[in-house]
Amino acid sequence: MGRGGMGHGMGAGEKAKDFKGTMKKLLSYMGAYKIGIFFVMAFAVGSTIFTIVGPKVLGKATTEIFNGLVGKVSGGDGINFTKIGQILLTVLCLYAVSALFSFIQGYIMTGVSQKMTYRMRKEISEKINRMPMNYFDTTTHGEVLSRVTNDVDTLSQSLNQSATQMITSVTTIIGVLIMMLSISPLMTLIALLVLPLSMVLISAIVKRSQKYFKNQQEYLGHINGQVEEVYGGHNIVKAFNKEEDVIQVFDETNAVLYQSAWKSQFLSGMMMPIMQFVGNLGYVGVSILGGYLAIKNVIEVGDIQSFIQYVRSFTQPIQQVAQVANMLQSTAAASERVFEFLDEEEEDQFAENPTPIEGLNGNVEFEHVHFGYHPDHIIINDFSAKVKHGQKIAIVGPTGAGKTTMIKLLMRFYDVNSGAIMVDGHNIKDFNRSELRQMFGMVLQDTWLFNGTIEDNIRYGKLDATHEEVVAAAKAAHVHRFVQTLPNGYNMVLNEEASNVSQGQKQLLTIARAILADPKILILDEATSSVDTRTEVQIQKAMDNLMKGRTSFVIAHRLSTIRDADLILVMKDGDIIEQGNHNDLIKQNGFYAELYNSQFAQASSCA
Structure with a gap:
């Protein structure tokens, strides 16, 4: 099943290595949605x-009420409620249109961000299938999953929030400043004087709280990792009996997180009261100066009320711009990780003039093959062998000898450094990769079954197979009788880890899947070491059925199971040091004979 833990993804405060370059690439990527973004900006x-x-x-309504009251005291007509009603209706219409525009821009922006997220995930999913195997051999599954889930989610959410917030905040700052200046430049100057004070106080708090936020995210990751582990x-x-030790480690980490x-939440919570305090100082100054200017008939009474509202509206977008600027850092970091993945080197999927796989028998030939995972460290040196259709080839050797490497070369998970691997006289590089792999069936020691019915898991080898074909494959794999004993038979759902069936039963199901696929060439990694003797016999019978009439490559752990192999390749430290059939290799009295006799001696001592 899956390896590696789930990646923690983006951490708070994580920054992109190349902020400008990444944002430029992100804007270019968003170019496909420029019409939608234009309407978002407009609305x-x-x-x-x-x-x-x-x-x-x-x-103006406030001024009208004030003038009406003053006029009534002086013997005038009093308050003109008709005019006030018209003003209030105008204000209502303004706010209604504003709300409508806000709804439309939110609707469009949500569509744009979700379409972009959908496209990104689709591209990442397609990219995974074009990536060379060495990328996944050197990168944890959690790291790849983190880019598909955490980073794309971070990008989607921050774009949805920050894009419109930045537009409205900047427009509000400019618009409010213009309206304030139109009322009174002097009052505007007084209102702006409090801004440097608030910025100094906020920056001091942010600087002190940043390290606590960083520690909070780091230790949250530690706790999540420990709980998962x-x-x-x-x-x-x-x-x-390690419960107490585990609890002690958790308590220590949890204390640091606490x-x-x-501290981070307390310091960040202080920002709003401080801003309100500084803002109130500004209101006091504006009110005193406004009252003085109104007495001098420089401004109207209603202008004071308007101005105080504008002062309230002015400080909020400044805070939002600061928040968006911080959010853009995580947006850029998430984008950078996604684009790094999308820009990774791909393996060539298609040959120039691909050889069709129809009519091929499964003859395999290794011609002077040289290979190393690193060019300066060759582990397979000048290997040659001919394998005829229907033959059984065993690959044996101690752990780490390079047995799986041979399989990876056959499947073109890696390409040889020099030499060639031929199938029926055609270089495997002349086939499209996907078509080449259609010729192979694999049954590995690490069984892989997905969350679904048993029938779906068997049908994975041939998606258009009928129920009868699935049952026939199950019978050939000696798993049909077992399936019939299950509550829902072939419709029983395997859980996420397929832990509701035994290891041997999982192995038999993977063999049934390979039988249904009907491949020309088989790759078998014997998986009988972790099952009981009776199940091992069943698996061996199923594998014998599977190998009939097919070219088979068997990675052997128990040498007693491959004595009938047509060719045995003996590997040590990455090199093929011996090859031949069982009897010839025993007569050579070399490394194979040593391995075989040691296993026989172990079996005798156990008996």
């Missing part, structure tokens, strides 16, 4: 403008 600006104009118009190995923890989280 966001429109919504903001209508909101900004509102307080100025509403101030302990949960996965819960039985082992109990078996070795302190970091408490």
